[in-house]
Amino acid sequence: MALKKHHALAVFSGGLDSILAVLVIRKQDIFVEGVYFETPFFPAQRAKESAVQIDLPLKIIDITDEMLSIIKNPRFGYGKGLNPCMDCHFLMCQKACEIKEKEGYDFIITGEVLGQxxxxxxxxxxxxxxxxCLCGDYLLRPLSAKHLPPTIPEKEGWVKREDLLDLKGRSRRLQIELAKGFGLREYPSPAGGCLLTDVTFAARLKDLLAYQKDITPRDLELLKVGRHFRLNPKTKAIVGRKQTENQILQKMTLSKDVELKVIGYPGPLVLVPYGGDPEGIKLAAILAVTYSDAPKDRPVEVSIQYRGRKAKIKTSSLPKEVLHTYLIKVFCKS
Ligand code: SF4
Structure with a gap:
């Protein structure tokens, strides 16, 4: 009688650890599929590329709304930015467990390494x-399994505990050796996955959560572009830092935003999402002049576009140090 081939679902980040977790389990003749939980803070590109590299079927599931609720009110607090890592791991495990129940996987694996x-x-x-989490002892961490109590897949003999690993700590030396053993020549570097750990991004997100009730995916994408200024409670301005950013801002502009640009001189596109208020718009015009190549010793014209209508305002620049008091850059968790 042929033995049943077991199916595991891997919570897959696309980083080296999650790749190794898949390969270690696959070596035990288990069929593995992956799931990547995506948000604008950690997009799926790296996971997609890594999945192709190891021929892993991958589902991508958007969890932006759940992550926003967690970011607003994490049970276990934040890391150095607005990254609620413990809550985030819990959420991903919980979501993976729901998929396990619904789609009939035998167990869940992750690439977590104890102490990393x-x-x-x-x-x-x-x-x-x-x-x-819902699936309890059906959750197996193959890279550190020998430091943890045996799970159901080990107790049931679906995987051999002796062939699982005992990795621990922050060093990547053993992972790199293992990767070589599996014939992996290229894999992603560990750094730079999640924007929530970036303190500048965290400051912008915190500002957005403080001043805006309903947040759209576009609002989150805007946080990745330009310099951000909080001019007053109703007005935020985003200033493109280079041509490519001006183009990105232009593409993301909606008719209910205000767009400002100095007339007759090269300069940034200044975007005020959702229009702001008149006092804020005057300051946004000053930003447009200050960050442009317009002369700083006299007033110049700034075009203002809103809901398809165009207007002009004449204004002067201000010293950047003065405007920097409005810059959203300082992150404080409290
Ligand atoms: S770094 Fe980001 S993606 Fe990773 S666990 Fe923390 S919040 Fe989640």
């Missing part, structure tokens, strides 16, 4: 997630 991250990968945190 200060918040979410301590032994206590990993066991807490295991205990609280």
């Amino acid at each position: 991250r200060p918040l979410s990968q301590t032994k206590q945190a990993m066991l807490k997630i295991q205990k609280e």
Whole structure:
């Protein structure tokens, strides 16, 4: 009688650890598929490329709304930015468990390594997630399994515990050796996955959450472009820093935004999402002049476009140090 081939669902980030977790389990003749939980803070591109590299079928599921709720009110706090890592791991495990139940996978795997991250990968945190998430002991971390209590797939003999790993800590040396052993020549560097850990991005997101009730995917994409100024509670201005950013801002502009540009001189596109108020628009015009090549010793004209109508305003620049008091850049968690 042919033995049943077991199916695992991998919570797959596309980083080296998650690639190795898949390969370690696949080596035990388990069929593995991946799931990537996507948001604008951690887009799926890297995961898609890594999945192609190791021939892993990959589902992509958007969890932006759930992540926004968690960011507003995390149970376990933040890392150095607005990254609620423990809550985020819990959410992803929970979502993966729901897919397991619905689609009939036998167990879940992740690429977590004990002690690699200060918040979410301590032994206590990993066991807490295991205990609280829907699938409990059906959650297996193949790279650190030997430091953790045996899970159902090990107890049932679907995977051999002796062939799982005992990685621990922040060093990547053993992972790099393992990658070589699996014939992996290229894999993503560990840095730079999640924008929530970037303090400038975190400051912008915190400002958005403080001043805007309904947040759209476009509002989140705008956080990635230009210099951001909070001019008053109703007005935020985004100033393109170079031509490519001006073009991106232009593409994302809606008719209910205000667009400002100095007339007759090269300069940035200044975007005021959702229009702001008249006092804010005057300041946005000053920003347009200050960051342009227009002369700084006399007033110049600025075009203002709003809901298909065009107007002009004449204004002067201000010293950048004065305008920097409006710059959204300082992140403080409280
Ligand atoms: S770094 Fe970002 S994606 Fe990773 S666990 Fe933390 S919040 Fe989630």
